[in-house]
Amino acid sequence: MSFPRDAGRVVIVGAGLAGFSAAQTLRSLGHEAPVTLVDAEPAAYDRPPLSKRLFANDFSLEDLAFSSPEKLSQAGIDTRFGQAVEAIDAASVTVTLENGEVVEGDTLLLAIGGRARSLTVPGADLPGxxxxxxxxxxxxxxxxxxxxxxxxxxxxxxxxxxxxxxxxxxxxxxxxxxxxxxxxxxxxxxxxxxxxxxxxxxxxxxxxxxxxxxxxxxxxxxxxxxxxxxxxxxxxxxxGVGLVPNIELAAAAGLETDGGILVDEHYRTSVPSVFAAGDVARLRDSRGVLHRREEHWEAAQLSGQHAAHAMLGVDLPVRGASWFWSDRHGIHLEASGRLHGDGEFVVRPGVHPAVFLVDEGLLVGVAAIDDNNTVRAARRIIDQRIPVVASDLADPSFALRSMLRAERAKTRNA
CATH class of the missing domain: 3.50.50.60 (FAD/NAD(P)-binding domain)
Structure with a gap:
């Protein structure tokens, strides 16, 4: 199968969610050339359960893994797990592992994430x-x-x-x-x-x-x-005081970095054959504006998927409002869009209040606890830019889905 861009042999450094999603997407789009996943970790696995479920009876690396080695092999995804990367050569698109092996490619994706930020106070390096x-x-x-x-x-x-x-x-x-x-x-x-x-x-x-x-x-x-x-x-x-992006390999290879590996809207770095995605990537848009790095689960997944599209030169899927979740004390928080900056805060009362941010008649953000339906509907309203009324949002009896149904009916009758 031919694509607008010949990605050739793809080497993905980092087998977290972004890297794994990119490898999966390359195969689902029909890319047939070799794909290699490289990571110092022993497997490609999910990280959110590390803080949520570490005391669960079934907590294990196998349970957290995105896929088994057998399934990865069946998908034509080669792996180099348990091997840290010593260096990358952006010009020749090669990756040198700590054991001396050199993995050659034609396109490189850096999805190398970050490391936990340490405290800089006396005693921060104690064994405990x-x-x-x-x-x-x-x-x-x-x-x-x-x-x-x-x-x-x-x-x-x-x-x-x-x-x-x-x-x-x-x-x-x-x-x-x-x-x-x-x-x-x-x-x-x-x-x-x-x-x-x-x-x-x-x-x-x-x-x-x-x-x-x-x-x-x-x-x-x-x-x-x-x-x-x-x-x-x-x-x-x-x-648990944040994340430090792993930019050292990229910087040593001559890629532009600034609080992350700098990429454009198509996840391209300053070297055309090298792309970056996930926690380590930082967007510099067409106006030259640097955006904050995104460190949430869905952002990593989507950036990996979209980077795969970009590596093949095909149109990127449209991305909607951001979304993240958190679990604690038996409750489930979800939030989408922005809940800071300009706009009017609207509160929907309840056992757990839901909050909305409305800016110039449009919904731009939502957060709620144990209320997936409200967040899901609100996210679609944000994406479709459907005008909202604050009093409706504040009314617990008002179903946001009714606005979506009305919008669909309006579109059909137009």
Whole structure:
């Protein structure tokens, strides 16, 4: 099968969701040339369960894997798992592995993600201080925690909050530390962020607001000292304060980087035969404006799929409003679009409030708890730019799907 662009042999560095999705999409589109997935990890696996389900009975690498080695082979996807990449040569499109093997290609996709950000405070390098990014990280935390284990989780964003919930459910004595009084406020708005954050205290998790100043040790016990004066004893400290993009290989190969590997709207880097996707990619649009990197699950999946289209030179699918989810304390949060910046916040009351952002008569963002139907309908309304009325959004009895039905009827009768 021929395509507008001859991608030839494709080498994908990084077998996380973006890299795996790209490999799958290349095959589903009919690309027949060799595709090779390279990763230092032992398998291509899903990461969200690392913070949500690490204490589940069926928690295993096999259970998290996107696909088995046999199925990958059947799909014609070659793998080099368990091998870190030492260097890439963008000009010759070659990848050198730590064992000395050189993997040759015609097109290279960098989906190398990032690593957990470390604290830069005294004691951050103590043996009992851990981060959560890989399966091995999760397995180490799981092995260390028993009922009553004192755990300090530093960082109350998505991963920290989910991990605190999982630890508490497993019986650990958890303290959650964050400098922000209301984490996630820029992402889902102050009302819902406050509602979510309050769940920690209600479940028995100690919440401390402040900056970690240092971590001290006395034998096996540690103490986390916070700038508000709190002194928190712990047998385990887990740091969840964000992600550092893995740009070093790209920078050494001469690719443009700036807080990520810079790509255009077609996921192309500054070298035409090299593309980038997932957490490590940062869009520089046609106006030269640098966008924030996206670090959510669906964003990684879509960027991998779209990068596959771009590598073959075919039109990219239309991308709708962004979407992410989080699970903690038995509830399921979903959000789509933007919930910051210009516009009017609208609240739909309930056991858990839903929030909307309306800007110039158009819905631009939504977040809700345990209400997939509302978020799904709102996302379609955002994508279709259907005008909304704030009072309808605020009415719990008003079904957003009725707006979609009305819009379809209007289109049919036009």
């Amino acid at each position: 201080v851990r981060t959560l990014r890989t399966f091995d990280d999760a397995a180490a935390i799981r092995a260390h925690v028993r009922s009553g284990t004192r755990v300090a989780v530093i960082g109350a964003g998505l991963i920290g909050a989910e991990l605190a919930s999982a630890l508490h459910l497993h019986g650990a004595d958890v303290t959650l530390i964050d400098p922000a009084e209301t984490p996630l406020q820029p992402v889902i708005g102050s009302l819902l962020a406050s509602h979510l954050h309050a769940m920690h205290s209600l479940r028995g998790i100690r919440v401390v607001t402040g900056l970690t100043e240092r971590i001290e040790t006395d034998g096996e016990a540690m103490t986390v000292v916070v700038d508000d004066g709190s002194v928190i004893p712990a047998e385990l400290v887990v740091v």
